[in-house]
Amino acid sequence: MTDNPNSGSLDLTDRQQTAGSPSKRRSPEAEGDQSLAKRQKTPEQELSTKQTATPGRGRLKGNNKSDGQDFVGAPREKKKLWGEGDPTIARAPAQASRGGRAMASTEANRGEPGPSSRHVGGGEPPGEQVNQLQKQPETRPISQDQLIAEVKGIYSGLVMVESRCIDVDSAQTSLPDGQDTSKLTDDQWQALISLHRALLHEHHDFFLASQHPSAGPALRRLASKYAMPARMWRHGIHSFLELLRHRLPASSEYMLSFIYLAYSMMALLYETVPAFEDTWIECLGDLSRYRMAIEDDDVHDRNVWTAVSRSWYSKASDKAPTTGRLHHHLAILARPDVVAQLFYYLKSLTVAIPFKSARDSILTLFEPVISGSQSKLPAINRAFIQVHAVLFTNKNEQILEGALKEFRDNLDLEIARSTRKWLKPGYEIALSNTAAVLGHGSANNALMKAIAASRPEDSGADSTMEGAADDEIEWPLRVQQAVKFSQDTDKIVMARLGDPNILSYLHARLFFMYAMSSIDVAMGRLELAFPWHLLCLSLNSFIPDFEHPETYESAEFPKTPTKPLPEDWALRGLVWTEHAFPAEHFKIDKSEDDERDFETPSLGDHRRERGLWLACRIAEKDRWIKYDKTTRRFSPLPKYEDPDVDARPSPAKTAPEDDEMLPDAEPTGVAGAGGAPPERESQEPPAAGPSPAPVTIVQADRTSQDKS
Numbered sequence: 001m002t003d004n005p006n007s008g009s010l011d012l013t014d015r016q017q018t019a020g021s022p023s024k025r026r027s028p029e030a031e032g033d034q035s036l037a038k039r040q041k042t043p044e045q046e047l048s049t050k051q052t053a054t055p056g057r058g059r060l061k062g063n064n065k066s067d068g069q070d071f072v073g074a075p076r077e078k079k080k081l082w083g084e085g086d087p088t089i090a091r092a093p094a095q096a097s098r099g100g101r102a103m104a105s106t107e108a109n110r111g112e113p114g115p116s117s118r119h120v121g122g123g124e125p126p127g128e129q130v131n132q133l134q135k136q137p138e139t140r141p142i143s144q145d146q147l148i149a150e151v152k153g154i155y156s157g158l159v160m161v162e163s164r165c166i167d168v169d170s171a172q173t174s175l176p177d178g179q180d181t182s183k184l185t186d187d188q189w190q191a192l193i194s195l196h197r198a199l200l201h202e203h204h205d206f207f208l209a210s211q212h213p214s215a216g217p218a219l220r221r222l223a224s225k226y227a228m229p230a231r232m233w234r235h236g237i238h239s240f241l242e243l244l245r246h247r248l249p250a251s252s253e254y255m256l257s258f259i260y261l262a263y264s265m266m267a268l269l270y271e272t273v274p275a276f277e278d279t280w281i282e283c284l285g286d287l288s289r290y291r292m293a294i295e296d297d298d299v300h301d302r303n304v305w306t307a308v309s310r311s312w313y314s315k316a317s318d319k320a321p322t323t324g325r326l327h328h329h330l331a332i333l334a335r336p337d338v339v340a341q342l343f344y345y346l347k348s349l350t351v352a353i354p355f356k357s358a359r360d361s362i363l364t365l366f367e368p369v370i371s372g373s374q375s376k377l378p379a380i381n382r383a384f385i386q387v388h389a390v391l392f393t394n395k396n397e398q399i400l401e402g403a404l405k406e407f408r409d410n411l412d413l414e415i416a417r418s419t420r421k422w423l424k425p426g427y428e429i430a431l432s433n434t435a436a437v438l439g440h441g442s443a444n445n446a447l448m449k450a451i452a453a454s455r456p457e458d459s460g461a462d463s464t465m466e467g468a469a470d471d472e473i474e475w476p477l478r479v480q481q482a483v484k485f486s487q488d489t490d491k492i493v494m495a496r497l498g499d500p501n502i503l504s505y506l507h508a509r510l511f512f513m514y515a516m517s518s519i520d521v522a523m524g525r526l527e528l529a530f531p532w533h534l535l536c537l538s539l540n541s542f543i544p545d546f547e548h549p550e551t552y553e554s555a556e557f558p559k560t561p562t563k564p565l566p567e568d569w570a571l572r573g574l575v576w577t578e579h580a581f582p583a584e585h586f587k588i589d590k591s592e593d594d595e596r597d598f599e600t601p602s603l604g605d606h607r608r609e610r611g612l613w614l615a616c617r618i619a620e621k622d623r624w625i626k627y628d629k630t631t632r633r634f635s636p637l638p639k640y641e642d643p644d645v646d647a648r649p650s651p652a653k654t655a656p657e658d659d660e661m662l663p664d665a666e667p668t669g670v671a672g673a674g675g676a677p678p679e680r681e682s683q684e685p686p687a688a689g690p691s692p693a694p695v696t697i698v699q700a701d702r703t704s705q706d707k708s
Helices: 005-019 028-039 043-052 098-109 144-174 186-210 228-246 252-272 274-293 299-319 324-333 338-349 363-371 379-393 397-437 446-454 477-494 500-516 520-529 532-540 566-571 601-619
Strands: 625-628 633-636 645-651 695-699
Touching: 144 186, 144 228, 186 228, 186 252, 228 252, 228 274, 252 274, 274 299, 274 324, 299 324, 324 338, 338 363, 338 379, 338 397, 363 379, 379 397, 379 477, 397 477, 397 500, 397 566, 446 520, 477 500, 477 520, 477 532, 500 520, 500 532, 500 566, 500 601, 532 601, 532 625, 532 633, 532 645, 601 625
Parallel strands: 645 695
Antiparallel strands: 625 633
């Protein structure tokens, strides 16, 4: 946009005459003589001066009578503002309104001749002229042919730069590290960055032109047809980042510079090209992860970029919950929380679109724990990872029994000590055990086949599974061990009657059993390994908290008015929960990603309601448990009554209000069912072959419960 030449010349002339003219400078002596002459004026001269001077001009503001001086501005020499040959300004009609004069004044300030401007410099203007104010700059519409020609021109230049980037990156990558030929100078690094920057700019121009509002459908499809987003990431960003990463630490400054450059470009495309929003979000997460990975000096910066990357991946996962690759990325960012890492790795294998590479990545979690190099892990977490490592790799069988015992002995104490902090590990442990029962997503697993056959869209995929007898299904040893491990965990957790800190675990397990209840092949084995009697006792301990039982007795899915439960996000996308939630369930969440796990007092009530609702839906099938609406009690069918369960709850200690467990506090576990307290040094070893002790249910004292 060019400035008005008249306006520019006027501003320049005015500045030269007021600031640069030496004739307006006066010496101090001259100013003193002039002020003395003013003070010696006759009364007639003073009267004449007061009558001719403009009021307020040349006088100081305020009361000046104290010093006896009345300052008057020095007379200025009149000069022409326009010379001969300057363009004239048309005079406005005499009857112009005040509004017209105001408009003309505004136009004059912008350097545009207004209708009320007068011709200065002598003489009348040759004619009268009125200029109309333009409300909006004129734009030229672009035609479809022009857009096509523009896109073709951009694409030809893009291909040239892209081929150059591919050649340079391939040549540099093929050089062995450590040789002098592989070391680049500062100018060479800057040239490489400029080359890849040019490619990113070409892609940006291509996307803006092909996704223009005037573009037709065929033109808009070009970016997808030629895989432009993937090519931009692969050749414009990722290959160069890998080259920089292999040259660290010498390339650290250049890598930082390029990461910031690529991040700003992706953020711009995220805002201006929404057609590929999912791709831009994942690319932003990848760039943030690169930035996090190279930060070794400042722990705060590393944590910040970890949170940024997790936020982008969570946003991408919300848009594509069945994509296992995104859950794999979240597993990498979950360090050092090994329980969360295991959950995300296993979820990436048990969603509708599994990420097969996670089977290799998960070994980086298992190997340090099995080898013993992870000495800083809590005993219960180490034992939990060791159990799943044996079940997953089918190796190191000798450590399985010890890990199982260590986990069972410490689980009840861990729940009592952690209180509400166990809500998140609770559903992660439940879903990780469920993934182990499903063979970690193996296509040969009997339950995975049964789930696939039960899908409406895959009803013809394996029609023999639906009518297959349970005896014909092969249950490998590792799957049987996973079922037994899940059963032992259920007994320990469900024995904590009335403890609100187990609700997330109970919710996740009930969701799985409810999903399997409609698949006869799956429930043929699972129903025998689930503690139905203990479940009923646990559910009955939560019923008195409800004043309106019709909320969970109704067949309608219970809604959470503010946001979904944290475990709802963990359940979303799994192969057995694809159609479990209403369509609008996850659209009510307005919180940020880091606020999803924030526990509010109302979430405890919603968890109770959800768990009881799932139990009522299972009871409607009248195969495992039943619900009496009159007494509002759950009870198992005679087939699943456990004679070892003592239904008389005994008082027990619970964790104090703070998160620290008292030294003499005892766990509230299931005696004789894998939940016995840890052995002490003074404890006598048990005699060989004792009769099994009855299962003792321990009810938490409600007065000391931690409200969730």
